[in-house]
Amino acid sequence: MQTDEKKMYVLDTNVLLHEPLAFLSFEEHDVIIPMTVLEELDHIKDRKKDVSRDARVAIRSLEGILHNATPEQMIDGVALPSTSVDTRAQNGKLIIVNDHLFAEEISGLPGNENDHRIINSAVHLQNQHPDVKVVLVTKDINMRLKAKGAGLKFVEDYRTDQLIDDISLLSSGYKKFSGDFWQTVGQCKSDQDGRELHHTVTKDLIGEVFINEYLIDETGHFAARVESFTDTDVTLLDLGHERLMSRMAWGVRPKNIYQAMAMNALLDTHMDLVILTGPAGCGKTLLALACALELVIEQGIYDKVIVTRNTPEIAESIGYLPGTEEEKMAPWLAAITDSLEVLHKSDQNPVSSRNYIMEKANIQFKSVNFMRGRSIQNAIVILDESQNLTAAQLKTIITRCGEGTKLICSGNLAQIDSNYLTPVTSGLTYLVERFKNFEGSATVNLNGVVRSRLAAFAEENL
Incomplete structure (x- = not known):
């Protein structure tokens, strides 16, 4: 201006x-x-x-x-x-x-x-x-x-807080190379550190990168993550396509490489913030919940799971619903309980299994309105439907995360319900761009609907 x-x-x-x-x-x-x-x-x-x-x-x-x-x-x-x-x-x-x-x-x-x-x-x-x-x-x-x-x-329009002009410019969290990646790179320096293999390649061959950005190629044999970079070189952590696809959390295996990259970030305890974007049916909520249960119950790294989301007109309508805060929040968090039932659909009594796991994992449903003023320690916070939050509201939630807390933000920018937000002004877009260079965060766009062929057709044609 x-x-x-x-x-x-x-x-x-x-x-x-x-x-x-x-x-x-x-x-x-x-x-x-x-x-x-x-x-x-x-x-x-x-x-x-x-x-x-x-x-x-x-x-x-x-x-x-x-x-x-x-x-x-x-x-x-x-x-x-x-x-x-x-x-x-x-x-x-x-x-x-x-x-x-x-x-x-x-x-x-x-x-x-x-x-x-x-x-x-x-x-x-x-x-x-x-x-x-x-x-x-x-x-x-x-x-x-x-x-x-x-x-x-x-x-x-008021655009001062817009970090990008077009939603197509939003980072997907990964870079896909045509053909075989190693044929393009040729020779590079590789170092073995325990079970981890690092490659150092020339930055000119890869282009502009950011920390924790994933790299894959069309052959389906290469997968890596950016560990660090300078003006001339980029150091990659070799993840291995097959190793990524074979990861499992709470009985869930990735159905495509995008889910595999997301699962890698979700299960990495060094990642304090994981942002999952993508269309309806791509598995954002299911993956977040499966990895949260794996980290809380199986590995015992975190103490509890807190699930929250933006609820339209929550301040007026929540009071008229019966029960505790968790019971009042239940209508808005049905996607979480549905996902829990899917994770235990093979059990003899899925509903009983769901209730048992909710108690064992100490899953708590909280309203965004009541997050202000809290300090959450050693927990996994799943913020669902975060595309409807402003940057200021997201800041309120992120600053509540104390020591040892992992925050998972998921959202679909095509499903914004707010009257004042667009895909480029959504707090989720702001979060993706602002945290690109934070070493404790990763972003993955789950490119591909895996819910059903009906959902996939609707996403593309309606």
Whole structure:
């Protein structure tokens, strides 16, 4: 957003709910907050929903800048705090405008709609300041369409927190080479360290890599993981395609190389964070649960399994369900109990086996809302359906993980239910990109539906 042209950015309410400090991201440009936005924040802050916290943070942050301002200064604008290291940079201003006083600039749109009042204020400023670029910033796609239809020249999504421009650029966690990998590499330095075999190859042959990225080839004979790299060389841990495919956890074997790579990361106790992405039916939840039971019950490395997920309108609807917190969470965590039954379907009584394993592995169902303030020690945390969480919500959960805790995040970016999130702005996407270079994390995109041919056809054609 750094240009010589001075701009005015009119912020919609959903931008401040998505990122409460968003008004600090526009550097030397002026930020306009219509009175209608403050009214909407005021109504939202007392709701019994997670979004109310974001509304309160936004209100407190605005008050922190405007608390000493006079009414005249509020209209003229209060200088925004500098976020630039350049001391010569001129800061923009934060301006509160009373859009209720603006004449109706848009004919044909009802004036009592909040969205229309915000659009009207942007159009009014555009007419009032023809020499300034006035931009309406909103996460609402339909509002962007209506604003353009109303004559507003510049409408944008809030993209400051986007690390990629297109979901196709999101890292899959592995790199697949055409043909035979060793035919491409030729000679390389290899070292045996106990049972582990390491290869050091020239970086030019592989290209850009990140730590713990998996490497496979089309022949189905090569599989490795990036251990370390420099500007010139890459050190690979040889995993072996056949060894990967022969791994087993709680009676489950991988059905394809993608599941095998995921299982390798899940069973590796040095991996504090494992991110599993992929379409419905690719085995994310089943693999996470099988590996968690293997590590907790069979190997005894962790003490318990905590399963949590984002639950739409959980704060309002959970109270009306009977029973304990675990019983209240059961409708949203049916995928976990279904997976447990699948893992024990050959038992004489799968339901009894499921209940026994839930008690033996100390599996606890928790709401995301109640994760804040906790410190989880020596446990495996499975965060299911994480594509519906924002980056801030994911940070809240990750920072709860104490010593000896392993976090497994799974999600399908094609199944986002939130009104304010898209695949590129989802917290899951943010997590994948931010943790690419963290030595204690691994990402695997489970490319391929293994649920059934019906599910595979539906994923591709519906």
